[in-house]
Amino acid sequence: MDCNQVQEMVAQCESLGPAERAHVAACAACSAVAESWGQLEALLRDDPAVTVPDGFADRVMASIAEQPRPAARWFERRWVQYGMVQVGALVSLFNLFRFVLRLLVPSLSLGGTP
Amino acid sequence: MEDSFLINQTLTGQQDAFRLLILRHQRGVFRFLGVLGFRGQAAEDLAQEAFLRAFRHLGGFDPSRAKFSTWLFTIVRNLAANEAARAHHRHADRELESAPGLVDPAPDPLQQALASERQGRLREALARLPDILRTALLLTRVEGLSLEEVAKVEHCAVGTVKSRVFRARELLRAALSQES
Numbered sequence: 466m467d468c469n470q471v472q473e474m475v476a477q478c479e480s481l482g483p484a485e486r487a488h489v490a491a492c493a494a495c496s497a498v499a500e501s502w503g504q505l506e507a508l509l510r511d512d513p514a515v516t517v518p519d520g521f522a523d524r525v526m527a528s529i530a531e532q533p534r535p536a537a538r539w540f541e542r543r544w545v546q547y548g549m550v551q552v553g554a555l556v557s558l559f560n561l562f563r564f565v566l567r568l569l570v571p572s573l574s575l576g577g578t579p
Numbered sequence: 580m581e582d583s584f585l586i587n588q589t590l591t592g593q594q595d596a597f598r599l600l601i602l603r604h605q606r607g608v609f610r611f612l613g614v615l616g617f618r619g620q621a622a623e624d625l626a627q628e629a630f631l632r633a634f635r636h637l638g639g640f641d642p643s644r645a646k647f648s649t650w651l652f653t654i655v656r657n658l659a660a661n662e663a664a665r666a667h668h669r670h671a672d673r674e675l676e677s678a679p680g681l682v683d684p685a686p687d688p689l690q691q692a693l694a695s696e697r698q699g700r701l702r703e704a705l706a707r708l709p710d711i712l713r714t715a716l717l718l719t720r721v722e723g724l725s726l727e728e729v730a731k732v733e734h735c736a737v738g739t740v741k742s743r744v745f746r747a748r749e750l751l752r753a754a755l756s757q758e759s
Contacts, residue, residue: 476748502720504701505751509713510721515613518623522601525630526594532631534592536638 472498582647589637597637601630604648607722608655614713615659625662629655649728652718656732704754708747715743 466488474481475498481489489495580599588596608629612622632654633640640650705713711733718724718732719740726744730737 501701501751505705505716506720508702508705509614509717510610512610512613514618515610515622517605517609521605521623521626522598525601525627526598528627528631529594529597529634532634535590535634535636 466492468492468495471495475499475502583642586637586640586642586647589634597634600633600647604651605630607648608651610717610721611652611655611714612659614710614717615656615663616710617659617662621662625655625658629658632658645731646724646728648722649724649731652722652724652732656734700754701751704751707754708750712743712747712750715740716747719744 466484468488471481471485471488471492472495474485475489475495489499582600582603585596585600589600605626608626609622612618612625617625629651633651640647645653708716714733715729718729719726724732726737726740729740733740
């Protein structure tokens with residue numbers, strides 16, 4: 466197995482297959498590279514100087530309590546839904562009107578297939 | 580529980596769902612702010628504003644276009660950039676000097692003793708990396724964002740992110756091989 470290829474995969478965060486994992490376990494150079502990346506991630510992830518202050522979420526929620534409820538997505542807004550119902554009703558009414566007119570005046574064509 | 584479920588719950592008026600979103604993402608937000616050079620009260624103010632902004636604009640968030648974390652990091656990034664610009668205009672040099680990321684925090688003696696030599700070298704090499712390279716590393720390797728997602732957060736091309744990650748890796752590798 467090519468060490469460069471494996472080390473490249475480790476560096477690119479690609480998930481290793483069973484063969485690559487076995488190679489890393491057996492190869493001192495590749496396992497050192499993998500260990501370095503693991504340590505690097507740990508340093509970035511667990512930086513002791515970066516802490517979430519106690520009660521942070523509570524303070525944010527207290528500020529949020531003073532905010533109006535966030536607007537729903539556009540298609541969920543009441544006036545949009547109302548408008549869509551109105552348009553639907555108008556289309557249905559028009560089709561009903563066409564149907565009745567055809568029954569009453571069979572010779573009349575309103576854009577349908579002759 | 581998926582983020583999208585918690586977002587929908589929040590939009591239907593259940594604010595406690597948003598608390599879960601905060602708890603899930605707060606550490607990542609503070610880590611990101613730390614890499615961008617904000618810690619302490621400055622970081623808390625920005626993080627609080629970021630979550631408030633996310634709450635206010637939650638209805639405009641489109642889960643089909645981005646993950647919640649990507650969207651949130653973008654908000655954090657914009658706020659941090661604005662704050663940095665404001666600080667620059669105020670010529671608050673003293674504040675900037677004490678800003679984290681520019682000055683290494685005092686090392687904890689116990690941690691220092693426990694840390695291996697290699698880890699110590701890695702820590703030093705990491706601290707010497709430029710902020711934009713550290714940001715690219717953090718977002719890809721710790722926060723699990725794809726290159727495309729990082730590009731959205733950083734308002735740059737995917738190729739730029741790729742080259743930043745590559746440069747960070749090369750600088751770290753060079754630093755480690757020089758010292759070993």
